[in-house]
Every structure is written in structure tokens, then in C-alpha cells.
Amino acid sequence: MSDADPLNPHSHEPSPEPPSPDPTLTILWSHGRSQPISITQLQQFTAVTLENCTIVSTGHGTSGPFSFTGPPLLDVVEAYAPAGWSQVEVVSGDGFGTRIFATELTFPHAQGPIILAHTCNGRSLTRQEGLVRLIVPSETDDALRQVKWVQLLRVL
Numbered sequence: 001m002s003d004a005d006p007l008n009p010h011s012h013e014p015s016p017e018p019p020s021p022d023p024t025l026t027i028l029w030s031h032g033r034s035q036p037i038s039i040t041q042l043q044q045f046t047a048v049t050l051e052n053c054t055i056v057s058t059g060h061g062t063s064g065p066f067s068f069t070g071p072p073l074l075d076v077v078e079a080y081a082p083a084g085w086s087q088v089e090v091v092s093g094d095g096f097g098t099r100i101f102a103t104e105l106t107f108p109h110a111q112g113p114i115i116l117a118h119t120c121n122g123r124s125l126t127r128q129e130g131l132v133r134l135i136v137p138s139e140t141d142d143a144l145r146q147v148k149w150v151q152l153l154r155v156l
């Protein structure tokens with residue numbers, strides 16, 4: 001990871017609006033193999049609820065606390081991609097994203113695992129709110145890893 005890594009920005013003006021009307025989430029792994037994951041499929045994974053999550057927004061203050069619910073990213077990746085991967089790029093339709101290393105998934109933060117949230121405070125996230133949102137409990141500075149409108153999981 002370098003300073004020039006577009007998936008490791010140092011600051012960012014958050015997009016308030018969804019990037020496109022198409023909410024499809026796709027997972028892409030070795031040799032260009034890919035598969036769409038529907039919200040229904042995502043809801044079939046065993047979910048974890050992370051209580052007391054705050055979204056710390058640079059310039060816009062802090063929102064929350066929220067409870068976010070969804071499967072651990074690790075479980076979703078393992079359901080599709082064969083072993084041997086070392087990182088997952090989690091990217092939104094607006095180009096915003098973050099790089100998650102396998103070690104972050106196999107040794108989760110004390111506050112809980114990184115999840116693909118489909119539910120907030122007990123109800124489904126609207127498209128406006130992110131629909132599928134990555135929640136990284138260890139990140140509490142500027143929300144630069146709390147990716148809304150997740151469109152692509154690129155497993156490397």
C-alpha cells in the first residue's frame with residue numbers, strides 16, 4: 001500500500017448520492033471469474049450485529065451510534081473464492097473504496113469483524129443510505145473505510 005493507492009485515500013469529500021441506479025454487487029476472483037451476489041443471498045449468510053458504530057465524517061461531524069447487521073466479509077469471500085487470496089478491494093460505483101487485507105479478516109478487531117452491512121438499526125439499508133455498506137470497526141477517524149454502495153469485491 002503506498003500513498004498513491006487510490007484505495008487508501010487520506011481525505012475525501014463524501015458523496016451524498018448513490019452513484020448509479022444499479023445496485024448489483026459482484027464478486028470477482030482469480031482468472032476473471034465473477035458472480036453477482038443478490039441482497040437475498042447476502043441475507044442468507046449468518047449475520048453479525050455491531051452495536052454502537054459511529055460514522056465520523058470529515059467536515060460533517062459524527063453520525064450514530066448505529067447498529068449495523070450483516071455477514072462478516074470473510075464469510076462472503078470464502079463462500080466464493082478459493083483459498084490463497086491475501087486482500088480484497090471493496091469498491092463502490094463512485095470509485096471510492098478500500099483495501100482489506102486477509103489478516104484483518106482472520107484476526108478481527110476487538111470491536112468485531114469487518115462486515116457487509118445490509119441492515120441498520122434493525123431495518124434494511126435504503127439505496128440512499130448505502131444499500132450494502134462495508135463496516136470496518138477499527139476505523140474511527142474519518143470514515144474513509146466505511147464504503148457505501150458496495151459494487152465490487154475484487155479478491156486478489
Ligand SMILES: Nc1nc2c(c(=O)[nH]1)N[C@H]1C(S)=C(S)[C@@H](COP(=O)(O)O)O[C@H]1N2
Pocket residue numbers: 012013014015016055056057058063092093094096142143144145146147148149
Ligand atoms: N461509496 C462511497 N462511500 C463513502 C464515501 C463516498 O464518497 N463514496 N465517503 C466516505 C466518507 S469520507 C464519509 S465521511 C462517509 C459518510 O457517510 P454518511 O453519508 O453515512 O454519513 O462515507 C464514506 N463512504
Ligand SMILES: [Mo]
Pocket residue numbers: 012014056057058142143144
Ligand atoms: Mo469522511
